[in-house]
């Protein structure tokens with residue numbers, strides 16, 4: 502019954518018995534009664550008949566029977582009847598090529614409709630797929646932008662990455678941003694790459710952990726030192742701990758892209774105070790920062806921290 506109820510098209514077939522449908526078909530139609538209240542999907546109904554009589558009027562009674570059933574279902578119509586007259590014995594109908602063709606053409610219409618529907622579904626599928634790809638690509642492309650709005654950091658640096666890369670020859674890298682008295686060490690990966698001699702010692706308290714560092718004598722670092730102690734919110738990102746800080750002055754000549762592991766940088770755009778302890782090898786895509794010092798604690802000490810902290814930054818006397 503569920504098959505009948507949910508079908509798109511119904512095609513009944515009956516011999517003509519006493520100028521009406523067969524008892525079996527009549528019973529079948531009667532027993533489909535629950536569909537009447539359950540709702541139905543079908544709209545088009547067809548009837549195939551066979552009778553001994555050669556006059557097509559022989560089918561009128563059967564047509565009336567089916568019409569009576571069809572009328573009870575809203576939106577349903579008897580779309581076509583194949584009148585197989587002069588068909589008394591098994592196989593008789595095979596000699597009525599016109600009737601066979603008539604039945605074939607009625608059915609073919611639905612195959613074509615089905616194919617068209619399938620094509621439409623495929624087309625819709627392709628359009629949806631393309632839309633998903635475009636939207637996905639859009640979001641991927643803008644992910645860093647989005648992250649910057651929510652995390653207040655990552656993408657501000659990366660949004661400058663292109664410009665920085667384009668100006669590769671004009672802008673400084675972290676390596677060539679070394680100040681007088683600074684050098685690079687590569688022996689101990691657990692220590693800051695940049696070595697600062699002298700400078701102003703600071704300590705940064707992340708909850709129970711104290712990270713020590715030293716600030717250089719840049720204009721920016723000096724301005725920051727004047728403001729200490731300060732407490733600012735710092736969050737852990739892939740390669741740094743970063744948070745918005747107060748606007749500080751900086752020297753244009755000191756703006757560079759990239760960092761050395763352990764660098765404390767002032768990112769001029771936001772502005773951010775950021776401790777970059779990882780991934781110096783891939784850092785040159787990030788631009789517009791000024792180095793103000795390094796951590797003197799080990800890299801692993803800061804790397805083991807996660808989450809966000811209200812970090813107190815103060816002089817370490």
Ligand SMILES: Cc1cc2nc3c(=O)[nH]c(=O)nc-3n(C[C@H](O)[C@H](O)[C@H](O)COP(=O)(O)O)c2cc1C
Pocket residue numbers: 516517518519520521551552553554555559588589590
């Ligand atoms: C009980 C019965 C009643 C029939 N009544 C009619 C009839 O009213 N008019 C007619 O043209 N043929 C009538 N026929 C002939 C059938 O419609 C015809 O032989 C048909 O091909 C039989 O199909 P079937 O073999 O599936 O029963 C009747 C046949 C039977 C067995």
